Amino acid sequence: xxxxxxxxxxxxxxxxxxxxxxxxxxxxxxxxxxxxxxxxxxxxxxxxxxxxxxxxxxxxxxxxxxxxxxxxxxxxxxxxxxxxxxxxxxxxxxxxxxxxxxxxxxxxxxxxxxxxxxxxxxxxxxxxxxxxxxxxxxxxxxxxxxxxxxxxxxxxxxxxxxxxxxxxxxxxxxxxxxxxxxxxxxxxxxxxxxxxxxxxxxxxxxxxxxxxxxxxxxxxxxxxxxxxxxxxxxx
Amino acid sequence: xxxxxxxxxxxxxxxxxxxxxxxxxxxxxxxxxxxxxxxxxxxxxxxxxxxxxxxxxxxxxxxxxxxxxxxxxxxxxxxxxxxxxxxxxxxxxxxxxxxxxxxxxxxxxxxxxxxxxxxxxxxxxxxxxxxxxxxxxxxxxxxxxxxxxxxxxxxxxxxxxxxxxxxxxxxxxxxxxxxxxxxxxxxxxxxxxxxxxxxxxxxxxxxxxxxxxxxxxxxxxxxxxxxxxxxxxxxxxxxxxxxxxxxxxxxxxxxxxxxxxxxxxxxxxxxxxxxxxxxxxxxxxxxxxxxxxxxxxxxxxxxxxxxxxxxxxxxxxxxxxxxxxxxxxxxxxxxxxxxxxxxxxxxxxxxxxxxxxxxxxxxxxxxxxxxxxxxxxxxxxxxxxxxxxxxxxxxxxxxxxxxxxxxxxxxxxxxx
Numbered sequence: 001x002x003x004x005x006x007x008x009x010x011x012x013x014x015x016x017x018x019x020x021x022x023x024x025x026x027x028x029x030x031x032x033x034x035x036x037x038x039x040x041x042x043x044x045x046x047x048x049x050x051x052x053x054x055x056x057x058x059x060x061x062x063x064x065x066x067x068x069x070x071x072x073x074x075x076x077x078x079x080x081x082x083x084x085x086x087x088x089x090x091x092x093x094x095x096x097x098x099x100x101x102x103x104x105x106x107x108x109x110x111x112x113x114x115x116x117x118x119x120x121x122x123x124x125x126x127x128x129x130x131x132x133x134x135x136x137x138x139x140x141x142x143x144x145x146x147x148x149x150x151x152x153x154x155x156x157x158x159x160x161x162x163x164x165x166x167x168x169x170x171x172x173x174x175x176x177x178x179x180x181x182x183x184x185x186x187x188x189x190x191x192x193x194x195x196x197x198x199x200x201x202x203x204x205x206x207x208x209x210x211x212x213x214x215x216x217x218x219x220x221x222x223x224x225x226x227x228x229x230x231x232x233x234x235x
Numbered sequence: 236x237x238x239x240x241x242x243x244x245x246x247x248x249x250x251x252x253x254x255x256x257x258x259x260x261x262x263x264x265x266x267x268x269x270x271x272x273x274x275x276x277x278x279x280x281x282x283x284x285x286x287x288x289x290x291x292x293x294x295x296x297x298x299x300x301x302x303x304x305x306x307x308x309x310x311x312x313x314x315x316x317x318x319x320x321x322x323x324x325x326x327x328x329x330x331x332x333x334x335x336x337x338x339x340x341x342x343x344x345x346x347x348x349x350x351x352x353x354x355x356x357x358x359x360x361x362x363x364x365x366x367x368x369x370x371x372x373x374x375x376x377x378x379x380x381x382x383x384x385x386x387x388x389x390x391x392x393x394x395x396x397x398x399x400x401x402x403x404x405x406x407x408x409x410x411x412x413x414x415x416x417x418x419x420x421x422x423x424x425x426x427x428x429x430x431x432x433x434x435x436x437x438x439x440x441x442x443x444x445x446x447x448x449x450x451x452x453x454x455x456x457x458x459x460x461x462x463x464x465x466x467x468x469x470x471x472x473x474x475x476x477x478x479x480x481x482x483x484x485x486x487x488x489x490x491x492x493x494x495x496x497x498x499x500x501x502x503x504x505x506x507x508x509x510x511x512x513x514x515x516x517x518x519x520x521x522x523x524x525x526x527x528x529x530x531x532x533x534x535x536x537x538x539x540x541x542x543x544x545x546x547x548x549x550x551x552x553x554x555x556x557x558x559x560x561x562x563x564x565x566x567x568x569x570x571x572x573x574x575x576x577x578x579x580x581x582x583x584x585x586x587x588x589x590x591x592x593x594x595x596x597x598x599x600x601x602x603x604x605x606x607x608x609x610x611x612x613x614x615x616x617x618x619x620x621x622x623x624x625x626x627x628x629x630x631x632x633x634x635x636x637x638x639x640x641x642x643x644x645x646x647x648x649x650x651x
């Protein structure tokens with residue numbers, strides 16, 4: 001099976017010599033949907049920073065799509081992230097001065113690869129955005145200002161933007177933690193359906209273990225992060 | 236790049252109240268500098284254009300600056316006068332095309348009286364090629380006629396037919412008046428922006444006869460009277476000379492300066508005016524400095540507005556970072572924003588400047604004698620605008636740098 005993400009002996013500290021992340025090995029297959037959970041301080045944010053290339057990976061290896069991120073210069077890592085990853089924040093995902101449709105199509109403006117994969121023209125992008133919005137149940141909202149949307153609707157727009165131009169990996173950082181159960185489940189329903197259809201690899205970080213069963217695999221970061229285990233004396 | 240510019244544009248639109256206020260703050264300050272520059276140039280042109288097409292000014296021996304000051308600007312008085320015979324001599328000189336004799340010394344309620352002849356209205360030119368124009372009436376025809384400048388007419392409320400009593404000397408309340416010889420206003424000049432707006436013009440003969448009769452009543456010789464020798468003409472303060480060929484001016488100047496009949500000085504008006512202006516120009520330096528300071532304050536308001544927006548825009552930065560934007564991309568976006576703001580401010584400043592010039596040039600011309608023409612931006616102005624634009628961008632680099640640091644530190648962390 002093709003590896004989408006490969007992590008080997010990844011260690012990270014914020015310059016003070018105290019490791020916050022120390023992972024021996026973590027592989028994610030293409031199309032696999034992973035649920036990452038763990039208590040606060042277990043290194044979730046650090047792991048996401050390393051996976052997305054925001055933080056420089058040192059020492060150890062993070063390989064995405066076969067590309068060792070450490071071999072890329074910072075702006076190349078940024079471009080790589082833009083081309084191959086979608087990202088959904090916990091909240092405040094949208095630019096308030098763009099319409100829903102403009103927010104969804106934003107990746108095409110910043111990444112040439114996403115521009116091409118989303119159809120290569122403004123017309124194609126518009127159709128693609130409408131199509132994605134339809135799948136995520138926000139079709140009628142396309143021309144609305146984002147400030148008029150409910151929180152759940154905003155998260156769907158964020159998901160549509162993250163998936164625009166078919167990135168291989170979708171990274172979600174607690175996107176449902178501010179949603180009630182009903183909206184959380186609806187959000188997950190459409191997200192699962194779209195990512196299955198597109199074959200997107202999903203890294204979904206949450207502390208809400210109640211939704212873990214909906215994913216292919218659950219990784220308890222606290223369990224595989226040797227630095228966290230050492231710091232809490234839980235060995 | 237296209238995306239960045241469109242994002243910058245939409246972000247500005249989203250903050251349109253602040254943006255518009257900032258644009259106007261900068262635009263106003265820029266236009267202040269432009270208007271000050273125009274006024275300064277207008278003042279300089281008015282000053283150095285106070286007498287044109289006159290190649291030489293001849294008067295009794297003194298310095299060229301003093302000669303200009305009392306003969307043209309009517310500031311101070313001449314120590315000596317020139318005899319009418321000398322004037323007659325040079326008037327007939329083969330190199331001379333025309334002359335304008337002026338005899339000063341009398342006044343009317345603080346306004347100087349210029350005794351001259353018709354050649355003043357025929358040959359005197361200011362600001363390149365303008366001559367006196369009459370609002371009403373015409374040149375003095377009889378020795379009782381007086382022509383008044385625009386300021387005199389406005390301040391004293393005189394019109395054709397008003398009676399004017401001249402006083403000896405320049406004091407506002409002179410004890411020695413020529414009350415026995417009242418004059419009548421025969422003409423009113425339109426504003427010229429020259430010192431002559433504040434003058435009254437009478438015929439040379441009129442001055443001669445005034446002083447011929449009461450010459451013995453006072454013996455201070457602010458203007459020397461040669462009435463005893465030459466009954467029809469008074470002593471002259473100066474005479475303006477137009478040469479037949481400009482190239483003759485220097486030779487003629489030497490000839491006048493070395494004239495053996497009496498000690499004379501001949502000044503080249505253009506050169507002397509430039510020297511005088513250079514001596515006065517520290518004032519416009521101060522004016523300019525103030526305008527530059529105002530611009531800096533205006534641009535600082537943009538920097539402050541940008542700084543204020545940075546914190547609330549940190550999450551915007553994180554979103555763009557997540558989408559693959561490098562921190563340098565974010566800098567580019569902020570600089571594009573500043574370029575738009577300063578660019579718009581430049582347009583506003585030009586619009587305001589022209590609006591000011593269009594609406595105020597009439598009043599400024601009448602009140603201060605400063606001519607403000609509606610002309611296309613000069614090279615100097617374009618350069619100034621360019622420098623202001625670049626300064627704006629340069630100052631915007633400070634908050635942009637801060638944004639870069641934020642973007643690096645924050646990464647994908649959304650901070651509100």
